[in-house]
Amino acid sequence: MKKIVAKAINDVLWQLALITQRVSFFHFQGSRAAVRNLNSKIIKVDHDSLKQQEILYNQDFSIQQLERRINRMQGEQSNEEKLQLEAKIKELTTELDEQTSTHHLLQLQLKRLQVNRLCSSHERNQESPIFY
Numbered sequence: 465m466k467k468i469v470a471k472a473i474n475d476v477l478w479q480l481a482l483i484t485q486r487v488s489f490f491h492f493q494g495s496r497a498a499v500r501n502l503n504s505k506i507i508k509v510d511h512d513s514l515k516q517q518e519i520l521y522n523q524d525f526s527i528q529q530l531e532r533r534i535n536r537m538q539g540e541q542s543n544e545e546k547l548q549l550e551a552k553i554k555e556l557t558t559e560l561d562e563q564t565s566t567h568h569l570l571q572l573q574l575k576r577l578q579v580n581r582l583c584s585s586h587e588r589n590q591e592s593p594i595f596y
Contacts, residue, residue, distance in 0.1 A: 532542070541549070
């Protein structure tokens, strides 16, 4: 009888060990599934976050463009535009100064030529005999 009871206890313990092993296995499988689900949710949240960051970046870029257009409409210019315009003004001022200087020189030469022509014309008139 002791053998039968011992065998029954052994069988019960063996079945208990099998059940415990199966329960542990199912807990492990459930945990793995939960980890996979959480990883997939993390990936989805990361993807959504990147999309939102891209949308925010595009919105910020659009806002900056609109602000620049508004400023330009109000007559404001960027530093780069101001520098370009100042350089162009300097270049044109230099060119104007050169042309003004050339103009004054040409006017002076014209006056001298006119005076010389008048003088030579007057001298010619005085040297030529008068026929009556």
